[in-house]
Amino acid sequence: AQKITQTQPGMFVQEKEAVTLDCTYDTSDPSYGLFWYKQPSSGEMIFLIYQGSYDQQNATEGRYSLNFQKARKSANLVISASQLGDSAMYFCAMRPASGGSYIPTFGRGTSLIVHP
């Protein structure tokens, strides 16, 4: 069984500063993908960044980077230069890539509030 743990229910950050959102996972699948999504109050899930379990380098997408530590089973999201529009819920998710079952698992989310 897969499990995603996001231990920070809420985070606060000052505008223009960097923030790290934590995500740990547990899986027995040898191959998997890790995702981060942003969910504003409107409800739509917005894809941010993807990391494959066999990728050698940490993924980056603009101001978003994923700090992937495979041995520790962690996939933390780093947002640099926070903006007011970054205030939202953030979800970490995982999907196995082998075994014929691609059922994804989401964490409970972290609420991020960016202060001016």
Next chain:
Amino acid sequence: DAGVTQSPTHLIKTRGQQVTLRCSPISGHKSVSWYQQVLGQGPQFIFQYYEKEERGRGNFPDRFSARQFPNYSSELNVNALLLGDSALYLCASSFYQSTDTQYFGPGTRLTVL
């Protein structure tokens, strides 16, 4: 290009009724997944369809069913609605069924009274 679209946006039903939610994937995407998100939690996987066949099912009762049409659009049906079915229902599409990135629609907010 248009993103994933869902209809209706909001829906109010009473206990025992049946509901059908609709989803159109991004053009070219062949896989559609359905999720239920109750307040304060992450999305819970309900179904995945790829090339019109069910490829995954989450831990939901048989009251939940879905199908995918030849044009890759999809419907989610829920029978005998319960108060606990009140949630945001999200549809996501991807090109393949594996670790391809899923892109989500705006969701349908279902309220059961």
